[in-house]
Amino acid sequence: MKLGLALPFTHAFSMPQYLALVAQAEAVGYDTLWTGEVGGGDAITTMAVLASHTTRVNIASGILPVQTRTPIVLGMTAASLGHMAPGRIRLGLGVSSPIIVGQWNGLPYERPLEQLREAVQIIRAVLTGEKVNFEGKFYRIRNFRLLQPPPPKPVPIYLGALGPRMLQLAGEIADGVLLNWIPPEAVPQSLRQIEIGAKRAGRNVADLEIAAFIRTLVTDDPAPARAWLARDITGYVIVDPYARFFAGCGFGAEVEAVNDAWKAGDRAGAVRQISERFLDGLGVVGPAEFCRQRLAEFAKAGLTQPVVIPFSADSDPKPTVARTLQAVAA
Numbered sequence: 517m518k519l520g521l522a523l524p525f526t527h528a529f530s531m532p533q534y535l536a537l538v539a540q541a542e543a544v545g546y547d548t549l550w551t552g553e554v555g556g557g558d559a560i561t562t563m564a565v566l567a568s569h570t571t572r573v574n575i576a577s578g579i580l581p582v583q584t585r586t587p588i589v590l591g592m593t594a595a596s597l598g599h600m601a602p603g604r605i606r607l608g609l610g611v612s613s614p615i616i617v618g619q620w621n622g623l624p625y626e627r628p629l630e631q632l633r634e635a636v637q638i639i640r641a642v643l644t645g646e647k648v649n650f651e652g653k654f655y656r657i658r659n660f661r662l663l664q665p666p667p668p669k670p671v672p673i674y675l676g677a678l679g680p681r682m683l684q685l686a687g688e689i690a691d692g693v694l695l696n697w698i699p700p701e702a703v704p705q706s707l708r709q710i711e712i713g714a715k716r717a718g719r720n721v722a723d724l725e726i727a728a729f730i731r732t733l734v735t736d737d738p739a740p741a742r743a744w745l746a747r748d749i750t751g752y753v754i755v756d757p758y759a760r761f762f763a764g765c766g767f768g769a770e771v772e773a774v775n776d777a778w779k780a781g782d783r784a785g786a787v788r789q790i791s792e793r794f795l796d797g798l799g800v801v802g803p804a805e806f807c808r809q810r811l812a813e814f815a816k817a818g819l820t821q822p823v824v825i826p827f828s829a830d831s832d833p834k835p836t837v838a839r840t841l842q843a844v845a846a
Contacts, residue, residue, distance in 0.1 A: 517815035518547035520727055520823035521841055522578065525551070525562045528833050535569055537838060544845040548574040548606065548727075550694075550823055560593055567601035574604045578694050578729070578823070579676035581612035582635040583623050588660055590635070591642025598643075598667025605667075608694055609636065610676030613755070629685055630654070636673055636689055643671055674725065678761050680709045687713025692725030694823075697752060699797030702765040703728070703817035727821040730814060732800040733828065733836065734807050734843040744829040745799045746790040754778050754786070762794075770794050804843035811844060 521541050525534050541549060549570070551562040559577045566575045575597070580590065590607070597605045611617075611628035618625045634652040641648045645666035650657040672691035677683045686693040687710035695706055703726075711721040731748070733741045752758040753774045763771045773789035795801075800810045814822045824844055828836035 517812065517819075518821045519545075519811070519845060520548040520550055520576070520821045521546045522550045522552070522729060522823055522825040523566075523841075524553075524557055524559070525565065526557060533834060535565075537841065538566060538569055540838065541841055541845075542570050542573045544842060546573055546841075546845060547821060548576050548823070550576045550578040550608070550727075550729075552578045553580070560597075563597055563605070564600065567597055567604070570601070570604075572604075574606060575601060576606035576674065577608040578674075579608045579610035579612075581617060582609050582632050583612060583617045583625065583628070584621050587635040587638035587655060588642060588648075588657065591639040592662070594639065594643060594671045595662055595664065595667055598669065598671045599664070602667060603669035605671050606674055606692065607639070607671055608674040608676060609639075610694075611682075627653075629681055632675070633685060633689065636675075639673065643667065672725070674727070677706075677710075678757055683709035684713035684716070686710055687715075687719070687721060687724065688717040689713075690724065692727060695726070695728035695819075697749070697758065697761070697798055698728050699765055700814045700817035700819075701797070703814065703819060705764075707818045725820050726818060727823050728814065728819050729823050729825050730800055730811065731798065731827050732807055732811070732824045732840055732844060733826065734804045734840040735801065735836070736803060738801045740829040741801045741827070742795050742799070744827065745795055745801065746787050748827075749790050749794065749798060750774055750778075750787045753790075765797070767791075767794050767797070804846065807840075807844050808846070 549566055551559050553559045563575050594607045611632050614625045617623050631654045634654050638650050643666055645662050648657050648660045674692035674694050675686040675690040676694045677686045714721040735741055753771055759771050770791050774786045777786035800807050811822045826837045826840035830836055
């Protein structure tokens with residue numbers, strides 16, 4: 517199986533330390549390095565750093581909201597990165613959330629799937645190098661054309677997807693799909709939705725990359741890591757789209773209990789409602805061999821690229837992250 521690694525640049529690492537991790541990841545054979553906009557960090561800046569300090573590994577954004585950058589800007593970004601690292605750039609796009617789009621950026625969050633469809637169409641047109649004219653509900657483009665040639669190799673577009681409509685859209689228009697917080701047992705039901713969209717467009721789902729973020733920690737002392745993971749999961753369970761998704765994955769009782777405690781103001785009690793089976797489904801925590809076997813189960817469920825998100829419950833995450841990325845790639 518191909519193995520991805522989520523490696524955003526954060527304040528926990530100096531630039532030399534970060535670049536050492538990048539070199540380690542490329543040396544041990546990861547297929548793709550993913551970076552998102554985590555903790556205020558900008559994904560495009562990080563992708564440019566990755567492109568200039570690697571020679572083989574693919575580089576993907578996971579995920580850029582289409583609302584916070586125009587399709588023309590995203591197209592130019594993809595073109596520039598595509599020249600820096602020909603054939604190695606994957607543009608991961610999504611619709612984010614009303615909080616990030618509306619509260620943080622002061623932009624409208626309306627009919628996001630329709631907006632995403634239009635944005636992808638425009639970005640693909642930009643990347644051809646031809647003149648772009650577009651008249652849609654969200655975008656009106658007149659006579660834009662790249663002043664440089666298009667990238668020498670195509671830039672695939674991936675969509676971050678959770679619910680059925682987004683999964684179907686990804687199957688219809690994207691080159692790949694990025695899932696998140698999903699147990700292996702639920703991968704087939706997501707694949708069925710992707711396949712619906714692919715068939716609608718006369719495409720074969722087997723031609724798409726199916727990736728998923730998987731929180732992973734190699735450790736012989738799992739208790740602190742599982743406590744950290746429970747807190748992280750809680751922050752998603754209280755968000756309606758994820759609550760519906762988790763319930764559909766078979767964790768309905770936990771979702772209800774977490775939200776009841778949260779609404780009552782009992783934050784610690786909400787975290788305690790994250791059951792052991794919930795943790796087992798969404799996280800990979802334990803000795804190296806266990807983690808490798810569990811990641812292989814995700815691949816058997818239908819992922820073409822499990823994407824390891826190495827996390828740490830320690831105050832200094834550097835040793836844990838380095839150990840995890842090395843051990844699971846073995």
